Amino acid sequence: MSERQNLLRNLPAVDRVLREPDIQSLADQLPPAVLAEAVQSRIACLRQQLVAGGTESIDKTSLTPAAIAQCAAIYCLDILKPSLRKVINATGTLLHTNLGRAPLAPEALRAIHDVAAGYSTLEMDMSNGKRGERFSHVESLLCRLTGAEAALVVNNNAGAVLLALTALGRGQEAIVSRGELVEIGGAFRIPEVMEAGGVKLREVGSTNRTHLRDYESAIGEETAILLKVHTSNYRIVGFSGEVTSAELVELGREHQLVVMEDLGSGLLSDLSSYGLCPEPTVSEVVGSGVDVVTFSGDKLLGGPQAGLIVGRKDLVRKIAKHPLARALRIDKLTLAALEATLRLYLQPHRAQSEIPVLAMFAADPQSQRVRCEDLCRRLQEHNVAARVELVEDVSRVGGGAMPLTELPDWAIAIWPHQMSVTELAERLRGYVPALIARTRHDALLVNLRAVFSAEDYLLTRLLLSALQGEDHC
Numbered sequence: 001m002s003e004r005q006n007l008l009r010n011l012p013a014v015d016r017v018l019r020e021p022d023i024q025s026l027a028d029q030l031p032p033a034v035l036a037e038a039v040q041s042r043i044a045c046l047r048q049q050l051v052a053g054g055t056e057s058i059d060k061t062s063l064t065p066a067a068i069a070q071c072a073a074i075y076c077l078d079i080l081k082p083s084l085r086k087v088i089n090a091t092g093t094l095l096h097t098n099l100g101r102a103p104l105a106p107e108a109l110r111a112i113h114d115v116a117a118g119y120s121t122l123e124m125d126m127s128n129g130k131r132g133e134r135f136s137h138v139e140s141l142l143c144r145l146t147g148a149e150a151a152l153v154v155n156n157n158a159g160a161v162l163l164a165l166t167a168l169g170r171g172q173e174a175i176v177s178r179g180e181l182v183e184i185g186g187a188f189r190i191p192e193v194m195e196a197g198g199v200k201l202r203e204v205g206s207t208n209r210t211h212l213r214d215y216e217s218a219i220g221e222e223t224a225i226l227l228k229v230h231t232s233n234y235r236i237v238g239f240s241g242e243v244t245s246a247e248l249v250e251l252g253r254e255h256q257l258v259v260m261e262d263l264g265s266g267l268l269s270d271l272s273s274y275g276l277c278p279e280p281t282v283s284e285v286v287g288s289g290v291d292v293v294t295f296s297g298d299k300l301l302g303g304p305q306a307g308l309i310v311g312r313k314d315l316v317r318k319i320a321k322h323p324l325a326r327a328l329r330i331d332k333l334t335l336a337a338l339e340a341t342l343r344l345y346l347q348p349h350r351a352q353s354e355i356p357v358l359a360m361f362a363a364d365p366q367s368q369r370v371r372c373e374d375l376c377r378r379l380q381e382h383n384v385a386a387r388v389e390l391v392e393d394v395s396r397v398g399g400g401a402m403p404l405t406e407l408p409d410w411a412i413a414i415w416p417h418q419m420s421v422t423e424l425a426e427r428l429r430g431y432v433p434a435l436i437a438r439t440r441h442d443a444l445l446v447n448l449r450a451v452f453s454a455e456d457y458l459l460t461r462l463l464l465s466a467l468q469g470e471d472h473c
Contacts, residue, residue, distance in 0.1 A: 008050055012065045014039050020069030026076050034079065038072040086433035088455050088462070092409060092447030094360050095399025099436060101298040101305070102399075103356045104337055108303065111340035112333050122332045135320070137335060141342040145268055146282045148293070148310035152320050153338065154328040157296040158193060160307030161262050164292055165225070166197035167322040168258050168315060172224035173200040177210035177242065180229035190229055190262075199225070212243050212251060219255055226252050228261040228290075230280065245280075249289035258315065259291045265401035266295025266308060268345055274361045276397070277405045282310065291315055297334075299399045302355040303341035304334045356452075360395075361407070363449055369410040371448045371456065376412050378460050384467040387415040395449045411447040413440075416467060427466040435462045 017023065017039045018032075026035060046068070049058050061067055087099050095101045104112075115122075125132035135153045142151035154160050165174065174194060181190050181203065194201050200222065204214040215226060226248050245261055252259035267281045279300070285293050292315050297306030307328070309319060319325065330338070344351040352358050372390055379388045393411035416424045421439050428435040438445040451459060 017065045017068050020065055022069040022073040038075045042068050042072045088435045088459055089450040090437040090446045092395040093398035094357055094450050095299055097399050102302045105354045108337040108340040111336040115332055115336040138339050142310055145345055146310050147286045149313040150316035152309040152316050153330045154307040155330055156305055157307040159328040160294040160309050162193050162197050163324050163328055164319050165199045166324055167319040169224040170198040173202050173222040174225035174227045175202045175215055175218050176227040177205045178203045179207050212247050225258045225260050230263045245285055245288040245290050261285055261290045261293050263295040265299040267300045277402050297338055299401050302357040304337040306338050360449055365408050372410045372412050382464055385417040386467050389413050393447055409449055411445045413443040413445055415443050431462055
């Protein structure tokens with residue numbers, strides 16, 4: 001009998017490996033079928049390697065029951081690791097869509113806990129004990145903060161746009177500038193949203209320039225809506241021009257048409273003093289006379305994912321009564337977080353200090369440099385196998401908002417000696433919590449603007465563990 005046949009014959013049985021301590025230690029955490037599947041998978045992998053490559057292709061110590069159990073246990077530990085888990089965001093992108101956009105204020109987290117831990121007034125009118133409307137918890141707040149007559153909240157802004165267009169223009173026509181036919185995250189496009197809502201699209205103008213006369217000449221018997229879309233995730237520069245909200249409002253009044261504007265990011269307070277590009281606030285757009293305004297909750301507003309609709313009372317009520325509103329309604333936990341976030345805006349100084357993304361916008365570059373210098377020194381004190389330097393950097397808003405804005409910043413650049421920067425980044429992504437940073441050239445860039453100060457020590461430990469070659473932290 002050949003050595004390969006002998007090794008194949010002597011591969012341990014599944015039940016033998018299941019008795020090993022590494023597997024037994026997981027018996028109270030995972031079902032027996034999952035443990036058996038992990039062991040079977042490892043044995044099948046070893047058998048395939050032996051058949052395909054012979055005895056030279058495999059370390060014979062890996063064929064023992066203990067070694068197989070150890071590998072299977074590592075696989076099982078990955079199953080126990082939550083897929084949706086905490087991440088330390090060291091990318092310098094504040095509203096990172098892939099990392100969940102805006103982190104919530106402590107007040108919002110407390111509101112979520114209070115509502116989730118028991119029962120709540122979600123749909124009860126406490127004045128008469130009868131059924132109420134869930135969005136009523138934030139309607140008065142939104143009206144006070146934006147100057148609108150009425151407000152409605154759904155699960156995200158794409159849903160808000162879809163619902164408003166469907167309720168106000170289904171079977172009719174909406175006129176929109178070619179330069180505003182935006183594509184949002186996940187390849188969803190405004191024309192496709194309009195089509196899904198049964199609204200006919202009428203494009204006017206050109207990609208870079210649209211005039212008021214373009215809208216006016218396109219108005220016909222089927223026209224119901226003049227739609228303006230704020231290009232929050234890109235900018236057209238150079239020889240360009242667009243029609244203002246006020247100009248569209250005047251045209252809409254003349255022809256008795258609904259004027260609707262999708263702001264996308266949804267800014268409640270002016271942030272230009274922090275070095276951000278000027279952006280229209282919701283109250284400015286409402287003040288210009290736009291009938292219906294839609295915007296996001298988890299971008300510049302700094303709250304949870306939500307689609308907010310504000311505007312004329314009769315139109316918002318019509319939107320709220322549409323059957324689609326039920327399918328897109330906001331859940332109680334998101335509603336609790338949104339209400340708490342909006343309440344902070346009633347006191348601007350509290351909003352600035354307690355809503356994380358607003359505090360990040362206002363962060364002083366010099367204080368960021370000091371934090372980076374401290375991190376650099378801590379890493380160098382441990383004699384890590386890497387070159388570590390303080391470098392100038394920029395932070396970005398992200399989340400499809402303010403694409404031209406670059407906030408002057410600092411970062412730590414790490415050039416690992418014993419692994420590639422790709423391997424270092426991969427190792428950091430595997431930790432719990434994960435650490436996500438940028439790679440540039442052959443260096444890992446660690447930007448601290450979106451890292452909470454309470455996370456600095458943990459971030460240091462994660463970097464040290466990764467640079468020392470540890471797979472788990």
